[in-house]
Amino acid sequence: QPDFRIYAGETSTEIGGGWMRKSKASGRDYVSLTLADPQIGPRRIFANLAPVKGQKGRHVILWNARD
8 A cells, every 4th residue: 555645636536656765875765656647648657756955845756757
């Protein structure tokens, strides 16, 4: 089960989940995301949600587009 569930739209359709992870290199916590919905494309999106260094409460989504 994911640690977080991701919902979108007026109907609050579940489009993904997030799992807490710890970076092996830095030891920092981040959330590993998986998103899948026909409205965002035919493929799943794998991304990471990480805190922005020096900006408390701010986060950034990082992913590598395949196309």
